[in-house]
Amino acid sequence: MSQGYLVDLALVLSAFLFAIGVAGVLLRRNAIIVFMCVELMLNAVNLSFVAFSRMHGIDGQIVVLFVISVAAAEAAVGLALILAIFRHYESVDLELFRRLRW
Amino acid sequence: MIEFFFFLFAAMAVLSAIFMVTQVNPVASVLYLVVTFFSLSGLFVILDAHFIAAVQVMVYAGAIMVLFLFVIMLLNLGSTELSDIRQGIGRVLAGSVSVALVAVFARLFMAGGDVDGLGGPSALDPLLESSGAVAAVAEPLFTRYLVAFEITSILLVVAIVGSVVLARRREP
């Protein structure tokens, strides 16, 4: 398996996915979808870790494992937060959640 | 052959990611995201991360996304027809920032030198051959990264407790 240039392409792909995630966060107002875009960004990063790990050793994959477990925790807490907020606002529109200033 | 699969998965990932962002219906978005995750897991396999690929499918595509679906359905958001996508300047900003991001990242990776030179043979090959896909990951995980691993478990416990507390319906 010597398709080294695929690694580079994987990095470029991760850049694309990350950028799409960013665009999603900026674009959407639905909290859940924004949350999903964040997950997408995490995965983009995971992809680059895996790609790097192919070049530099197994540690990259370990990091990915941690990222996945943290993401799982994050998803649980985050979705619980969205639930709680929804109960209060009857909506998941981020435009409404503007209490966190000053 | 591998190139074909690589490009196939890559195209799938990018396209479904774009769909995920642009779909109005959250359920559709979730499903597109699942597709993206599957494609990524395929890419992981190509990149010699077999264990990660498996975990990706199980945890992300299986568990997390189901959680998302549950929440969407619980909140009854699936039937929404109103677009929550920003218009006008927001859209332009989002687009230009992402394009700029891609450009910058691409430039950074290119700046690393010749594209071919960056790749080369996999550094993982000997390891995978000697201990297999799982052991290669497990060995450092339980030795060098043991502390972090244990702390992760604490994090998960905290997250569980936290989400239970947060999502609990308050007694009036």
Add this chain to the structure above:
Amino acid sequence: MESLYGSHWILTLLLAIPFLGALGCLAGPESRARWTALFATLLALALSLPLFWTFQLGTAEFQNTASLPWIERWGIRYAVGLDGISLLMILLTTVIMPLSVAGSFSYIRKRERAFYASMLVLMTGMLGVFVALDLFLFYVFWEIMLIPMYFIIGIWGGERRIYSAVKFFLFTATGSLLMLVAIVALVYQHQLQFGVVSFGYEDLLRTSIAPGLQLLLFSAFGLAFAIKVPLFPVHTWLPDAHVEAPTAGSVVLAGILLKMGVYGFLRFAMPLFPVAATSPTVVGTIVLLGLIGIIYAAWVAAVQPDAKKLIAYTSVAHLGFVMVGVFALTRQSLEGAILQMVNHGISTGALFLLIGMIYERRHTRMIADFGGLAKVMPFFAFSLTVVALSSIGLPGTNGFVGEFLILIGTFQRFPVVAMLATTGVIFAAAYMLPMVQRVILNPLSRDENRELKDLNRRERWIVAPLLGLILLIGVYPQPFLDRMSASVDALIERVELGAQPMQASESPDPRLIAELDPAGRFDATPPSEGTATAEGSAGP
């Protein structure tokens, strides 16, 4: 005891007593805090008074010095010592503090422990500033003092206390931060020249600094001190702080804190940067600002409806006299200025105490709310009259001696300035007498004032020592002048000698040098020698 006063430890003991007292206040019960504080301050007074007699006349050397390494890596030492100038300041502090503590007994009703602890920490800070012989130590004390004062104004003050406390803090902190930068720059210069890092005062005195850089550093020090003094355009924190501070706060602020600005000029800014301190621009500016302060503050004071604010402005005027005297740099004007610092501490402190006493009775500071108090409070009226006369410099009181010496000394160098400053004498009468009249004279027209009680025994005991000092210094100031004369001589000599070679030499534009050679290495040796040798000698 003899050995104690010859020893190195008396000053450290003096510093420690109020600090321990502060701890004692915090540790003890609320009701005992005031007594602990009074005891600590009185103990400090009793310990410091003999210094007045054990102080050796005729020498400008620092006495009772102590020096211990503190942070050796950076050449920071715990170094303290006493000369004629700081001796008087120390005594002023230890005299004023017990009085202001005793003056707070009935004024401070909440959080007494914290209040008295703040006062004592403040005292440590002030004493420390006056004895520190290490610039880092000085800076530490200088800042230590800021914090309790901030709280004293901010917690126990009047209605606009927060505004005033913040204003006070911002003004002073701005200045002192610049000073810190200047201290570091100075130490760096010293290191460049001698290869050792030292914050020691006497080490730094040996540093020679290019005129341009001197100007910069002097400005940084000078701004910090000028704010504290306060000189004319940066004085506006003072009226607000005074008005809102509790009586004790005002007394300490006017009586001692303001002196630290002048002390800073005398001890640090002038001897360290003699060229800058004698450059016509600097002297002209400061003397002019002092003069403006004298006249302008008197004018503003004359139309104040608030007694405390009026007194606050008189402080600006008096300190204007002091600054003019300091920068006229003649024997008489300097000795007068130092004596006037003491005088101002006594008479303004007494004024604030007296106004505080009627404030406690009537809860108003407005002059218009009083009138005719002489009838119901004769002792108060007597005291206020004497103190007011001292403040306007009536001969026979301390105020006259100070002002006279300042003016007669200043006149020999800046006749016009002295003449204009003398008009301050008229304006002093024009602001003080109407205030006195409207408070204690005139008909007793308000019913609230009819039942006022005269000063009680505690209050009389607070006022009496100050009245005694006012008259004593008025008729026999010589012992005080004797104690400072050697130090004043040394200071004048040091500043004038330090300024001479630089001014005499035909050096190019000092600003140019500063730009080309910010480190000032070229001027490390006399400019007549070649640059090469200068560089060689200045190399690390």
Add this chain to the structure above:
Amino acid sequence: MSEAYHPILPGLILGLPLLGAALNGIGAFAWRENKTVPTIVGPLAVLGAFVVCLLNFAAMRAAAPHDPSLVPLWTWMSSGDLEIGVTLLFDQLSVLMTLIVTGVGGIIHVYSVGYMREDPGYSRYFSYLNLFIFFMLILVLGANYPVMFVGWEGVGLCSYLLIGFWYENREFSDAGKKAFIVNRIGDLGFLIAMFLMFGVFGTLDMPSIFEAAPTTLLAGGGIATAVTLFLFLGCVGKSAQIPLFVWLPDAMAGPTPVSALIHAATMVTAGVYLVARSGVLFALAPFTQAIVASVGVGTALFAASIAVQQYDIKKVLAYSTISQLGYMFVAVGVGAYTAGIFHLMTHAFFKALLFLGAGAVIHAMHHAWHETGDHGDPNDMRNYGGLRPLMPITAATMWIGTLAISGVFPFAGFFSKDEIIWEAGVRGYAVLWATALIVALLTAGYMTRLMVMTFHGANRSGESARGHLHEVPAVMWIPLAILAVLSTVGGWVQIPEVLPLPDVDLLHSWLEPVFAPAIEVASGGAVGGAHGEGLAHEAPLGGGETSWAVGGTGLALLTVIVVFWRLSRRRYLPAAESAEPSGAASLLYHKWYVDELYDRLVVRPLLAVWRGCWRIVDDRLIDGTVNGLGGVARVVGWTGSQLQTGRVSTYLLIFMIGALIILGSLAF
């Protein structure tokens, strides 16, 4: 001659009044109701000092001529070259002055016992009065200018305290304040003069300065002129000359004995004393001399003109005092120092007499109205009239005082005033001479008017009050009598030799050692004589000393008689019923509107400027700048805070832009 003079008990001269002040001061707190202690302590302290002064005077007379005796007490301040000791100077002039101060002062103290007896502030009053004597003695005995200045300001302080003695009256305390502040303007000059002298001479000791002055200073030079002008500014303030005279009429708010002591006999003459004392300096500055004399004569005329139309008895006397002080300045201004001091002395006698007499009248009126419960102004002469039969002693003694001040032979004022006018004449100052003559006539005029309105004609105090009017007690009329005697014989110490009288030359010869240096300097060293030689022997209009002396007294007497004859027929109305004077009389009645003028031109603009300084410069400009800086920080902060929208997407956008900038800078 016998051995040299040494001051006798100099400490006691100062110590007694100070002790008295302290005792009475303590008494004002400790035994406020006790009137016995002040009654004994107050007058005794001054009279004791008077006795010591007499002893000194006698000793000095007996002793050989000598340099001034210095009594160093302690070092006051010594700083570098500046050495100021608390030192007393005993010479002929200062001893004479101490005699006047303690003598007249003692008499007035005794009088005060009667006058102030019922005042609740009795003890306080004597404390102030004793303190005043103490400071006045320091003033005349000070051997250097700073010590003299202590007395100078000290008497000002006592004057302030005593004018505002009845502090519950707003006008009275205003008057005290005004006196103090106006005096301070003068003191400014005194201070600057001291600074200058220290710069020039390196010392402030009078003997050294006077010794060095003729050689150090250029006669008529700028420094001599400046020093003396500044000194004179001090005198103008203290002695109530144009333009700083405004405080003295208001100072009449104080108890009448105070007006007699401070604002007639002693303190206000300190300016004359200062000029005479510094004669050497003034002799070196002819320009200042001219100013002094002109101000003096101007003030004399101006004040006399106002006195003519005043109805308040004390105001008349106050303006009269100002006018007489003008005379003294004419004398010292033309270099006739002895004449100035002579008039100072006789004026102390007769003006104290007049004031005390006025006080007796006021006292009587006050009591009468107190009995009847009427409320009139006991100071207003329109309420008097026909008091002579009721208060015969007061009337008689005051007539003596009136004749004395009018310059009628053989009363004291004749000799001293005649000498001043004559000296002005023979020294060639025709305008001064003529004006002084006119003022002399005016003086006779307004004083006669005062007497007529008070003691003659019909009584206007009201039926009921008249029954309660009676002569003052002995403790008050005995001082009047003593002063009346002094006002009569006081002038006989110096009788011009030209008059067909026994030739007495006590004063000139007594003061000759003090003024000789000044006269020597003034005459450029050419004339060695004490006085008179080298001067014209004719008045500007011709005629010798004798004829002018006789003519002068004749004119004065004629004025008195004419005015008496005219006014005693005039019917005055009580103050409450009379109308405001109109026309020129109104201008004089309102004192040429000087107070109003000062108020408009000086006081109000100054107050406006001061208020502006506070409200605009301090509050707006300086605090505005500071708060403005704070405001700028706040605006910047607010602007920044607007970025914090609470929208996560905005944060991400900004974060991303930031990341792009950083990464971009790495990439490109």
